[in-house]
Amino acid sequence: MTARSVRVGVLLAALSACTSPIARPAPPLGVPHLTHGVAVGEVGARSAVVWGRCDGPAALHVVLDGGATPRAVAVGAAHDFTGKVVLDKLSAGTAYRFRAWCGDSANGTVEGAFRTAPDPRAFAPVRMLWGGDVGGQNVCRDAAAGYPIFDRMLARRPDFFVALGDMVYADDACLAVGRFGNTQVPGPPPARATVPAFWEHWRYDRADAAMQRFLAAAPYYAVWDDHETQNDAGPRNQTLPDAPAAPRLAPARAAFVDYQPLVDAERLYRSARWGRHLEVFFLDTRSYRDGNTDLDIGTQPKTMLGMAQLRWLIDGLVRSHATWKVVVSSVPLSIPTGGDGWADGGTGQGFERELLAILKLLRMAHVRNLVWLTTDVHFATGFRSTPLPGLRMLELTSGPLSAMFFPHRDVDPTLRPERLYFHGPSVPVTSAEEAQRWSNFGELDVGAFGGLTVRIITAENAVVFEREFRPE
Numbered sequence: 001m002t003a004r005s006v007r008v009g010v011l012l013a014a015l016s017a018c019t020s021p022i023a024r025p026a027p028p029l030g031v032p033h034l035t036h037g038v039a040v041g042e043v044g045a046r047s048a049v050v051w052g053r054c055d056g057p058a059a060l061h062v063v064l065d066g067g068a069t070p071r072a073v074a075v076g077a078a079h080d081f082t083g084k085v086v087l088d089k090l091s092a093g094t095a096y097r098f099r100a101w102c103g104d105s106a107n108g109t110v111e112g113a114f115r116t117a118p119d120p121r122a123f124a125p126v127r128m129l130w131g132g133d134v135g136g137q138n139v140c141r142d143a144a145a146g147y148p149i150f151d152r153m154l155a156r157r158p159d160f161f162v163a164l165g166d167m168v169y170a171d172d173a174c175l176a177v178g179r180f181g182n183t184q185v186p187g188p189p190p191a192r193a194t195v196p197a198f199w200e201h202w203r204y205d206r207a208d209a210a211m212q213r214f215l216a217a218a219p220y221y222a223v224w225d226d227h228e229t230q231n232d233a234g235p236r237n238q239t240l241p242d243a244p245a246a247p248r249l250a251p252a253r254a255a256f257v258d259y260q261p262l263v264d265a266e267r268l269y270r271s272a273r274w275g276r277h278l279e280v281f282f283l284d285t286r287s288y289r290d291g292n293t294d295l296d297i298g299t300q301p302k303t304m305l306g307m308a309q310l311r312w313l314i315d316g317l318v319r320s321h322a323t324w325k326v327v328v329s330s331v332p333l334s335i336p337t338g339g340d341g342w343a344d345g346g347t348g349q350g351f352e353r354e355l356l357a358i359l360k361l362l363r364m365a366h367v368r369n370l371v372w373l374t375t376d377v378h379f380a381t382g383f384r385s386t387p388l389p390g391l392r393m394l395e396l397t398s399g400p401l402s403a404m405f406f407p408h409r410d411v412d413p414t415l416r417p418e419r420l421y422f423h424g425p426s427v428p429v430t431s432a433e434e435a436q437r438w439s440n441f442g443e444l445d446v447g448a449f450g451g452l453t454v455r456i457i458t459a460e461n462a463v464v465f466e467r468e469f470r471p472e
């Protein structure tokens with residue numbers, strides 16, 4: 001067992017004790033309380049953000065164990081009574097526990113835990129998970145089990161989790177009878193173009209007990225994809241046929257920001273450094289993209305990222321001194337998705353020329369050990385690619401966490417991908433129990449000496465792919 005496992009194991013054991021129903025009795029009637037647990041995110045070496053939602057106008061309080069003075073922020077109806085408290089002046093690579101509550105009384109206190117990122121110079125092991133696609137195609141909260149995959153992820157004792165898009169399906173409905181015939185907790189109808197309608201979908205998923213346990217103990221970074229708005233969403237695709245004058249991107253984004261422990265609501269692309277060996281770059285692939293079905297022709301490539309984000313990404317990757325540079329993209333690189341992803345699949349659509357321009361600049365700058373993480377396609381697969389002479393990289397895809405499965409073996413050859421793994425059903429899934437075999441998440445272990453181990457793990461806790469990669 002590694003030192004990191006011992007450290008995180010002790011932290012999770014303490015947390016499980018302090019988050020039991022016995023330790024958290026329901027607050028008296030009329031006393032403000034947290035409605036959907038807590039979530040901790042945007043963890044750095046010196047700071048973290050704690051999110052919570054009160055049941056009405058109040059102040060959200062957060063205090064670190066051993067801290068004398070709680071930090072508080074007022075919450076109100078304009079943001080669905082959600083609030084975010086920034087914890088700063090923390091120590092790098094240190095385990096913390098905290099308590100959160102609403103109002104002037106500490107009744108209904110909810111507890112959480114996290115560990116700050118190691119110093120960028122520290123040769124520290126790091127475990128990160130990634131996954132996406134929750135509650136899609138009427139594969140939603142089981143009436144008895146909820147979303148059990150979040151307990152499987154918590155058992156992996158991650159340092160942090162990347163919630164890689166489609167963490168709600170605002171354009172879909174969760175019915176009393178699920179896609180696989182099981183009894184479900186019914187959810188809201190598909191959202192119209194208002195912020196409160198999108199809030200409903202976030203409240204539905206965050207009410208799940210397993211998700212609350214996970215988010216209280218596993219710091220996360222939120223990334224949005226299309227179904228937080230609608231299928232294949234972007235500035236050129238954000239209205240419904242029956243409501244062409246009602247843009248959805250802005251209200252969907254506002255609701256997304258309200259329900260995430262984000263520091264900067266204006267810019268969703270950012271990076272996080274975790275020790276000597278790992279830096280993660282989170283892309284916003286929805287806010288700035290050109291039309292999906294536009295042909296990628298002309299003197300300038302179509303853009304998915306927009307010029308400012310494109311420059312930020314290239315500059316950050318070139319300047320990074322981390323051993324592994326991990327780029328988080330909500331859409332895949334080598335799997336054709338009908339123009340919504342990077343690959344054009346031979347259609348002339350997609351955003352392939354912009355991607356190739358990025359990769360050419362990275363090759364010129366001698367960037368090494370590049371990894372791309374994606375979800376979106378509802379099956380797990382991965383590639384080792386050599387898109388240009390002298391440039392090798394990994395593309396790793398996981399999912400879904402809880403949604404329908406759409407496996408296919410189509411691959412765009414542009415990046416010269418070599419398949420590493422494939423996990424998806426070959427025949428239709430017919431029961432909720434069988435679906436647990438195919439639902440999955442990804443795990444990256446970065447060792448103290450720079451080795452990278454990749455795993456794909458199912459909701460049944462089975463490791464269906466595992467491979468170690470040495471840095472160049």
